[in-house]
Amino acid sequence: MPGLLRGVARTAVIAGTATSVSNRVSRRQEGRWAAQEQQQWEQQQQAPQQPQVAAASAADPMAQLKELGQLHDSGVLTDEEFAAAKAKVLNN
Numbered sequence: 001m002p003g004l005l006r007g008v009a010r011t012a013v014i015a016g017t018a019t020s021v022s023n024r025v026s027r028r029q030e031g032r033w034a035a036q037e038q039q040q041w042e043q044q045q046q047a048p049q050q051p052q053v054a055a056a057s058a059a060d061p062m063a064q065l066k067e068l069g070q071l072h073d074s075g076v077l078t079d080e081e082f083a084a085a086k087a088k089v090l091n092n
Contacts, residue, residue, distance in 0.1 A: 064089045 065086065072082040 061089050061092070 068082060068085050071077045
């Protein structure tokens with residue numbers, strides 16, 4: 001009987017250790033994934049979103065200027081971005 005108890009106790013210790021290690025690895029991995037997701041989210045928030053003028057309106061500068069004016073009025077373009085885009089359209 002003592003050999004049986006010793007075997008059961010050893011199995012319980014091994015199973016408990018395996019469960020503890022597995023839980024610790026899972027928590028660490030969750031932390032890493034959460035950190036990566038947070039970092040990606042922050043990068044997306046910090047990256048300036050550059051509006052792109054449609055290529056179809058490239059032939060019509062008036063349409064481009066109207067679109068740029070709308071983007072500027074809605075706050076998508078800053079004054080500097082608007083001036084640069086307008087100069088680019090007018091110099092083409």
